[in-house]
Every structure is written in C-alpha cells, then in structure tokens.
Amino acid sequence: MIVIDNAKDMRSRDNGKPCVLVPTMGALHAGHGKLISYGRRLAGKSGSLIVSIFINPTQFGPGEDFEAYPRTLDEDCSLCAAAGADIVFHPSVAEIYHEDSPEITADTKLIKTLCGPTRPGHFDGVCTVVKKLFELIKPDIAVFGKKDYQQLAVISRMTRELKLPVRIIGAETVREADGLAMSSRNRYLDAEQRAQAPAIRKALLKLKKDTTPETSARIKEAGDIIAREAPLGTITYLQVVDRGTMQEMQTIDRPALAATAVCFGKTRLIDNIEIDAIT
C-alpha cells in the first residue's frame, strides 16, 4: 500500500499511463494523422490513445452541411491505426444525445468575434459534445488543432470553468506544400478554387510580418491580397483578436491572433496565425 499526502501526486498517480483523446468528426486527412501521432507521443507506450469520430449535429447550423459532411469510416480507421491509435470511438447520435443530456453554453464573451456571429449555436454544440465525450472517455489529456483556434479557446475556458479534470493541448495546424491549411472541406474545392485558396495563408503571413502596430492597416492589406489572388473567395471575416479573450484588438500590444474565414462557393475555409506582441 502506498500513502499519498498531496493532490499533485494523487492526480499523477498513473502519469505513466495517461489516456489521451483526439476528438474528430471523421473525414480524416494527413492533418489529423499528425494530430493523432502527436497524441500517441503524449500517451506514451503504456498510455492509451483514443480517437473519437462523431459528426456532431448540434454544431451545424440550419444552412450548414451536416447531412453532406463526408463519412469515410473505413478509411478513417485505417488512418487511425497507422497513426498509432489504440481505440476508435464512434458512437451514434442517439447515444450521445439522449433525453437527459444537458446543453452546455459556450462563454459568450469568447464568441463575439470570428466564427461566433455567423455560426450561432455552433460553439454551444461543440461544448456540449466535448463535455459529453470527456465524461464518457475520461481522458487525462485532449488534443485540439489550432486551426480551430476559437474552438480551442472556448473548450479551454469551459474545461477551466467546469473544472473538468482534462488537460487541453493545442496542436499546430498542418498545411499542404503551398501553405493551405489541411481541412476535410478542401475536397470540395474545384481546381480553380483550390489554386486560389493558398492566398489565405499568404495574406495571414503578410499580416503577421507587417510592422504597423495598428491592426486596421494590416487587415486592409491582407484583405487586398485575398481579393486580388483569390477572386473566387468571399471573406466572411478577417480579424485580429486577443489570443486569450478573442476580443478585437486595435493595436498589437499583447499576444494576438489574426484569423479569417473565406468562402469558395459553399465551402468555407478558415485559417489563422499567432502574432506576438510588438515590443
């Protein structure tokens, strides 16, 4: 028998075998593969790595693509196995959303910008399903991609506020050779759209490299790049926000995030870039 006299040792009593969760909606691509490999490293040899595949209806809005969202379970399982997952968990919608599932509301302050205004209810749906998955799977660590940076911020906040015993880790965005962020939705781009889409990354890089402290000038210039190099795209938003609070910033005087959503036809692509404070 061992005696533990402090909370830290209690928490880490099975640190050698953590349970790591990588939540996904399936339609996995090489970006997920990297996320899962990263989860494998976090779990170590003796820990367990679980990939959940669940297309969460509550995070899709009425005009969004829940029904059409790609379902590729067999390929997904192959990719998970190759990337080192121990378990793939793909529950049915009925099982996740039974009568007494309480809805969780995302912190309203965090969703006033970026995807919040144009996707009402989206982050509530995300919080609800993530909390549910945490309860079912009881992971020690959960890994989320930084491509969905606002989602990462919302989930981190929820986890802290509800004191869920899960460590949230953000993983870097994985990109195609030309800079386009990997996404399940890239498959919907036609050849011309696909050729223009890397302008998103180019614009964000330019916005970051700029040296004017005022965000308005930087945003203008980045917007011009997208307008010029991706004329098939329509910018839904292009904003610079505080990395912690997701509030819009006028000058880059603290850690910032530049983020944008650009629609090519019905295909909405998002991307972002971290910008450190100018000192």
Added chain:
Amino acid sequence: MIVIDNAKDMRSRDNGKPCVLVPTMGALHAGHGKLISYGRRLAGKSGSLIVSIFINPTQFGPGEDFEAYPRTLDEDCSLCAAAGADIVFHPSVAEIYHEDSPEITADTKLIKTLCGPTRPGHFDGVCTVVKKLFELIKPDIAVFGKKDYQQLAVISRMTRELKLPVRIIGAETVREADGLAMSSRNRYLDAEQRAQAPAIRKALLKLKKDTTPETSARIKEAGDIIAREAPLGTITYLQVVDRGTMQEMQTIDRPALAATAVCFGKTRLIDNIEIDAIT
C-alpha cells in the same frame, strides 16, 4: 487497434480494473474496515482501491468538533493496509480548499429533515469535498456507509445532477455485538453512556417491527424506549422519512427510513433502519 461503436462499451473499456474510492475522515474503526474490504471486492484484483482520509472542515458547524476530531493517521494506515487498500490519500486542507474551489450546494429538498435542520451548511460541505475528491481521484465507484443515510442520499443526488461519472454504492452499517452502530465518536462515551447507547438500535428495531401504518404511533413508542433505557441521551430527532426524497411520512406506504440522532453529553450518535412499505 479496437473500434468501439457505443457508449456502454466505451464506459466499460477498463471494467476489469475499476478504481474504487472509500472516502473517510480517518479515526478508522472496524466499521470502516468492513467498508474498505467491501471496496476491495468491488475493485477486484486488478482494480485499485483508494481510501481518502480527510477531516473536512467545511462540514463541521461552529459548535461542532472539527478541532477535537480524532486524528490517528498511523493506526488508520495500518487498518487500511490490513483491509486491502492500495492507496491512502490524505491531502492537506489548504490543498483541497484553494482559492478557486467552488462551493457545491446540497439539494435543499433532501435536507429539510433529519440532520439537515440542526447542521446548517453540513451537507453543502460534504458535497463540496466529495465532488473535489471525485475530480482528483476520478473513481469509477465510491462507497459510502448507510449509517450516514442522508449523506448517501445527498451525494447520490449530486452525482446524478452533476452527471459525475461515478457509481455510488451504499454499504450496510456495521455494529458492535450489542447493536450499537460503529462510529468514531463512540470513543467519547463514558461507561454509563456506552451502556445506554444500544437503546438507539433497540428503539429503531421496535419501530420497524411495529405494524401500525401511522408513523406517529411508532415514533412515540420508539422515543419512549430511548427515554426509558437511555436517560443520559437527548433525542435531537427521531423521524420516519421517504427513503428517496427524505421527506417526512405519515404512513409507511412506500420504502421508508427511520432515523434518529441522540446526544450523550456532547457526543451525537446517529443511526437508522430501512423499513419496507407495508403491503
């Protein structure tokens, strides 16, 4: 890699090695020993059995015995080891109650009777510490003694309402040969008080065996037994309540609980007995 397509299998993926928690305030006696042995059986060979020892200040009222509560860690550890515990967890008060510990409020409907009215705040303190311990230890199962039946009801309700992923199990009260329920507080009884204390059990047994459906007559008779055979004791309450809701009952038409608190000097003893509905 394995694929799991339903919540039940996910939940029970490590059913073979459950983590069982027996929360205590130390000053362990043979009753705890049985509780811990029971926990060992629930955990099985490959599961882990954790006994927490934490004298929780927030569940003691101003006039109660927090400072004087017996502290016998060495003996407690020996008893835990003998009863089959894998881990004894005894954190400091500062560690459990840091600045951002939220207080949990017990369901007010459950604490209108029995110990509720005379111990304001007690069950809030119990809920707060139990939730905290659940978060730290993440047990699959937690075992609570039925001697503190109202506590068991309050914790079961909290666990259900907050959807904490822990199964709550009530364990039968362990008694001395003469029927007195084992308690850390029995050590404070002097010889004369100790000799009278078994009247509590006798009164509750009589109350249960009685055949009148009206609780008032039964309570009167049980109270008489205590008054007659334990003149050094003062009854704080002697009530018959619904076993689920803890509401007072006039007739025993559904599963009931008769429960009492009797003070011998400053030593408050509690006990109870389950009574099935008369059919």
